[in-house]
Amino acid sequence: QQQVKQSPQSLIVQKGGISIINCAYENTAFDYFPWYQQFPGKGPALLIAIRPDVSEKKEGRFTISFNKSAKQFSLHIMDSQPGDSATYFCAATGSARQLTFGSGTQLTVLP
Amino acid sequence: EAGVTQFPSHSVIEKGQTVTLRCDPISGHDNLYWYRRVMGKEIKFLLHFVKESKQDESGMPNNRFLAERTGGTYSTLKVQPAELEDSGVYFCASSRGLPRETQYFGPGTRLLVL
Numbered sequence: 001q002q003q004v005k006q007s008p009q010s011l012i013v014q015k016g017g018i019s020i021i022n023c024a025y026e027n028t029a030f031d032y033f034p035w036y037q038q039f040p041g042k043g044p045a046l047l048i049a050i051r052p053d054v055s056e057k058k059e060g061r062f063t064i065s066f067n068k069s070a071k072q073f074s075l076h077i078m079d080s081q082p083g084d085s086a087t088y089f090c091a092a093t094g095s096a097r098q099l100t101f102g103s104g105t106q107l108t109v110l111p
Numbered sequence: 112e113a114g115v116t117q118f119p120s121h122s123v124i125e126k127g128q129t130v131t132l133r134c135d136p137i138s139g140h141d142n143l144y145w146y147r148r149v150m151g152k153e154i155k156f157l158l159h160f161v162k163e164s165k166q167d168e169s170g171m172p173n174n175r176f177l178a179e180r181t182g183g184t185y186s187t188l189k190v191q192p193a194e195l196e197d198s199g200v201y202f203c204a205s206s207r208g209l210p211r212e213t214q215y216f217g218p219g220t221r222l223l224v225l
Contacts, residue, residue, distance in 0.1 A: 004153070032211040043115070043202055043216030044154070089154060097210050098144065098167060101154040 003027050004092050006102025013109050019077040021105045023090035026071065030092035030100070035064065035075050038087045038104075047088070048075070080109045113137065115217035117203050123223045129191040132220045136185070136205030142166075143186050144206075144214060145178060149199035157201075160186060161208070193224045 006023045013019045025033075032051055036044035050057045050064040050073065057064045063076040077084055090102040116135045124130050136143045145157040157176070158168040162183035171178070175194070180186040190197050200221050204214040 006153075034213075036216075041218065043204075043218045045216065046213045049213075093211060095210055096167065097142070097206075098156040098159055098170070099146070099154075099204075099214060100156070101146075103153040104151070 003100050004090060004102045006090050006105060008105060009103065010106040011108070013080045013107065015080065015082060015109055015111050017080050017109075019075075019080045019084070019107055019109070021075045021088055021090070021107075022072065023074065023102050024070075024072045025092050025100075027092070027094075027100070028071070029094045029096075031094050032092070033064070033066065033073050034091050034093070034099070035062075036089045036091060036101075038089065044089055077107075080107075082109045082111050085109050115203055115205050115215050117201075117217040117220050119220060120218065121221045121223075123225065124193055125225050126195055127192045129189065130193055130222060132188045132190075132201050132203075132222070134186045134188070134203030134217060136203070137215055139207065140205035140215075141183065141208050142206045142212075142214075143180060144204040145186070145188055146202040146204065146216075147199050148202065148219075149196075154202065157188075190222075193222075195224050198222055198224045 034049035035047045037047040038044040061078045066073045091099045118133045143160040148154045156170040159166045160180045177189045200219040204216045
């Protein structure tokens with residue numbers, strides 16, 4: 001049973017457009033929600049993270065929106081650039097420390 | 112500061128053989144995690160070390176997998192005997208120690224079992 005569901009599986013966006021990736025979780029014990037970015041041949045790297053006591057967090061062109069009642073959160077990439085092309089993973093964790101990941105979204109930003 | 116390193120980067124073995132993966136965490140990181148991504152699916156947790164002790168090994172698929180962390184430094188993950196379904200990318204991550212702290216991932220070992 002997958003505890004964090006991520007969509008879409010792949011996403012193609014034009015340069016300058018907005019990329020949106022959605023995730024939903026089931027375990028209400030999760031209290032920290034990071035997003036990881038992975039480039040080919042590299043390991044996942046933390047991009048941005050949010051706690052459930054806030055509804056939105058913004059860092060540069062990247063924004064996380066969080067809906068605690070719906071148990072959903074999403075990543076928005078504004079003004080998407082070809083250099084943003086990568087695989088994005090949402091994740092969730094709590095006191096257990098292990099990360100529970102979504103299945104990943106392959107983002108391609110066309111020049 | 113050097114990042115998390117993993118060796119080998121790729122391994123191709125035949126079913127029934129043994130493979131040992133190695134992970135060197137960031138210096139000073141007491142927490143070490145192993146994860147696996149199979150066939151483009153989600154990255155799944157395997158186990159968690161705090162120093163040399165296994166804190167949580169609930170994600171280990173079966174007893175063909177053996178993880179060790181001698182002296183609380185590097186860690187090895189041995190698969191013996193390997194099966195076809197063990198193919199995937201094995202990631203190691205490390206962190207200092209607080210919950211919800213950033214985990215730093217290595218580049219992974221791509222294992223293919225034929």
